[in-house]
Amino acid sequence: MLISQVEYGRVVHVSGETRHPYTRGKLCPRGYALVEKNYHKDRLKFPVFQEVKGSGKFKQITWEKAYELILNEITGIHARYGHLKPLAFYKGTGNIGIHHRVTGHFFYSLKGTTKLASSSYACGHHHGGYFSKDFIPQSYKKPSLIVIWGANPAATNIHLVPFLLEAGLRGTKLVVIDPLYTRTAELADLYIQIKPGTDGALATLLAKELIKEPRFDESYIKNCPDSFRELAIFLTNINSKEFLDICEVPERAFSLLADWLKKAKMVAHIIGTGLQKHVNGEQNFWAIQTLAALHHKAGNVTTKVLQGNQKGERLFNNEQLEYTKEASGEHRVIQFAEAASGHDPHPVEMLWISCGNPITQEPHSQLIKEFIEGIPFVATVDQFMTPTAQMSNLILPTTTPFEEWDIVMNNWHGAISLNEKAVSPYFQSRSEWRIMTDLTTRLQKRNPDLCAFPVYRSEEEYLNAQFNDNIRERYEVESIADLTRKGHIAMPKLSKAINNRTVNNRTASIEKGQNGGIAGTLDKGRLFRSLISGAKSPSEEYPFWLLTVHHPFRFNSQFQFLDISEEAETCANIHPLAAKEWGIKDGEVVKVCNRQGSLKMKAVYSRQVPKDILLVYQGGCPKSKVNVNRLIPFAKADTGENIAFYDTFVKIEKL
Numbered sequence: 001m002l003i004s005q006v007e008y009g010r011v012v013h014v015s016g017e018t019r020h021p022y023t024r025g026k027l028c029p030r031g032y033a034l035v036e037k038n039y040h041k042d043r044l045k046f047p048v049f050q051e052v053k054g055s056g057k058f059k060q061i062t063w064e065k066a067y068e069l070i071l072n073e074i075t076g077i078h079a080r081y082g083h084l085k086p087l088a089f090y091k092g093t094g095n096i097g098i099h100h101r102v103t104g105h106f107f108y109s110l111k112g113t114t115k116l117a118s119s120s121y122a123c124g125h126h127h128g129g130y131f132s133k134d135f136i137p138q139s140y141k142k143p144s145l146i147v148i149w150g151a152n153p154a155a156t157n158i159h160l161v162p163f164l165l166e167a168g169l170r171g172t173k174l175v176v177i178d179p180l181y182t183r184t185a186e187l188a189d190l191y192i193q194i195k196p197g198t199d200g201a202l203a204t205l206l207a208k209e210l211i212k213e214p215r216f217d218e219s220y221i222k223n224c225p226d227s228f229r230e231l232a233i234f235l236t237n238i239n240s241k242e243f244l245d246i247c248e249v250p251e252r253a254f255s256l257l258a259d260w261l262k263k264a265k266m267v268a269h270i271i272g273t274g275l276q277k278h279v280n281g282e283q284n285f286w287a288i289q290t291l292a293a294l295h296h297k298a299g300n301v302t303t304k305v306l307q308g309n310q311k312g313e314r315l316f317n318n319e320q321l322e323y324t325k326e327a328s329g330e331h332r333v334i335q336f337a338e339a340a341s342g343h344d345p346h347p348v349e350m351l352w353i354s355c356g357n358p359i360t361q362e363p364h365s366q367l368i369k370e371f372i373e374g375i376p377f378v379a380t381v382d383q384f385m386t387p388t389a390q391m392s393n394l395i396l397p398t399t400t401p402f403e404e405w406d407i408v409m410n411n412w413h414g415a416i417s418l419n420e421k422a423v424s425p426y427f428q429s430r431s432e433w434r435i436m437t438d439l440t441t442r443l444q445k446r447n448p449d450l451c452a453f454p455v456y457r458s459e460e461e462y463l464n465a466q467f468n469d470n471i472r473e474r475y476e477v478e479s480i481a482d483l484t485r486k487g488h489i490a491m492p493k494l495s496k497a498i499n500n501r502t503v504n505n506r507t508a509s510i511e512k513g514q515n516g517g518i519a520g521t522l523d524k525g526r527l528f529r530s531l532i533s534g535a536k537s538p539s540e541e542y543p544f545w546l547l548t549v550h551h552p553f554r555f556n557s558q559f560q561f562l563d564i565s566e567e568a569e570t571c572a573n574i575h576p577l578a579a580k581e582w583g584i585k586d587g588e589v590v591k592v593c594n595r596q597g598s599l600k601m602k603a604v605y606s607r608q609v610p611k612d613i614l615l616v617y618q619g620g621c622p623k624s625k626v627n628v629n630r631l632i633p634f635a636k637a638d639t640g641e642n643i644a645f646y647d648t649f650v651k652i653e654k655l
């Protein structure tokens, strides 16, 4: 939560809110840089139009002209086809506030439009599961063991770090499981360097160790659901050595972790998105869930699974509407790859992009770029001229959180907070709510039946209309005024936060969770059997894994221009021994390539990576125009809609 200091209509300083239970007055590096970002010389000031995408021949136009161009396209598509399937929108994660749901809300208020789904992360929400929402600060005070699987909070969720350190002082042991020796790994009591995509094997083996324990409730097995009994038999019969070989974890590290698990009175497992960006990501996710369920239920140990960054819970009306509309099948939801495949029966003729920079962030970016270039009309709403904006016809400048009202949910601690407007919009920027409302009133004049987007008089009124009974019960707020009264933040009432998917003590509530609660979770334990075949490995031709993880000082493709990342250009971090095998010197420019593309970048020696992994941060770097997502294939993860970004394999060539 930010407190902004305003002088003469301009934000001059930001600080954190000390009363906030999670951030406790601290901001992350990007938070502190927001003022600089807001008034950066490159910030867009006026709507601009270019006839030919990528030509750079932008003409400044008025908002009225911009609206006219958009409405001509929408009504034109409708007149030509009698439906709106060729009209598509794409909403990225550049801003995930409730205000910004207006994009989906508007396009789903037009009949039968298409959504190009973003491949951002993660599972959890859609798949139910066994996880706790009482993240702060309760969750980190009590456990005697915290295990972090495939997350790097010291870079991506720094507010968690003080809780981890405080827990450490109280004697909690921290285990970090990651193929990279990350900043988070540096904090761990035990770091386990695992082979990517094989956490399921490790979790399975840990489960096997647990059920050997005498305190494991035998009578429970006798009376348990069949799925559980099957799982127990399966676990007893697996070959431990084979499983350890799969995940390439040393015996000693494994025994230590197994020992700590057995002795622990309370365990918290934190599952990140990194672990899930694999073709078998969901299986690995469920394997950890199953380990936790088993430990909890039969081992009589309080166990929590904490998963941040999951897709939100769709609490507010406009979020729910999107969900209901999608479930009803009234609108098409397809991925870029499908739309770009050339086999789309209703090829996209107009694309609206909000809060997203798909040319940098989606996989197979060359294909995405060519696809966007080929769409007759592309409109992008952003604050900066991103690579995607450069490939658009119309670029609409929009407001930042300082210049608009919003309600923000946090996926780590479940609080909802109010973002109050502090200053007027920058130059001619307009808020996304305003843009959608302006379009609606003009569209309704032309064709009264085409658009059912509700018109309110202000952003605050629009936001007030998104509250509902569920929010009132859980948060005791039903309007912006209530949030203001509560000091701008509402924490979930614990009893409500712990909905039927949640476990935080040994109660029966887990029995009836979504997807069958524990029974469902243990059912998923069957996945143990298939995950071994799912895991990928480098080949002789492409001997390196390419991990394109999130940068500690950037936020996806944002904040590059501020240069807070210290990184002058995109680099491939390589283990010195691997580099020497290929005759590559520290700092040498090399070619990193696979079947999809080839990129030149500097190879930098790093002991953070194992010998068969190259680390290249995602999001791009301003000084080198390398777009690493050119090398990322469109491989779907088993979560269904997400992409297996981290199952990408490459080779290195000397120039």
Ligand SMILES: Nc1nc2c(c(=O)[nH]1)N[C@H]1C(S)=C(S)[C@@H](COP(=O)(O)OP(=O)(O)OC[C@H]3O[C@@H](n4cnc5c(=O)[nH]c(N)nc54)[C@H](O)[C@@H]3O)O[C@H]1N2
Residues within 6 Å of the ligand: 093, 121, 149, 150, 151, 152, 153, 155, 156, 157, 177, 178, 179, 180, 182, 194, 195, 196, 197, 198, 199, 272, 273, 274, 275, 276, 278, 309, 547, 548, 549, 550, 551, 552, 553, 554, 555, 556, 646
């Ligand atoms: N500074 C910063 N913070 C951010 C972001 C940012 O770009 N920069 N982005 C935000 C967003 S959109 C997201 S989704 C989150 C992402 O937050 P995280 O989930 O923490 O981020 P990732 O970088 O995807 O991956 C975390 C770790 O998973 C590891 N990993 C990869 N594959 C495996 C595997 O198979 N098993 C295991 N055990 N580990 C594996 C990677 O090496 C990496 O260290 O961060 C958010 N916060």
Ligand SMILES: Nc1nc2c(c(=O)[nH]1)N[C@H]1C(S)=C(S)[C@@H](COP(=O)(O)OP(=O)(O)OC[C@H]3O[C@@H](n4cnc5c(=O)[nH]c(N)nc54)[C@H](O)[C@@H]3O)O[C@H]1N2
Residues within 6 Å of the ligand: 091, 092, 093, 094, 095, 118, 119, 120, 121, 273, 354, 355, 356, 357, 358, 361, 362, 381, 382, 383, 384, 386, 398, 399, 400, 401, 432, 548, 549, 550, 555, 556, 557, 558, 618, 619, 628, 629, 632, 645
């Ligand atoms: N190789 C690789 N690729 C990845 C990932 C990876 O780990 N590796 N991670 C994936 C993940 S988890 C995610 S979430 C995606 C993120 O990718 P995107 O969804 O594209 O998100 P960002 O790059 O954060 O921001 C996109 C744009 O939103 C704009 N923006 C910011 N605030 C606002 C606003 O208030 N309104 C509007 N209209 N625009 C705004 C920013 O200026 C920026 O240009 O990337 C994915 N891509």
Ligand SMILES: [Mo]
Residues within 6 Å of the ligand: 093, 120, 121, 309
């Ligand atoms: Mo993300």
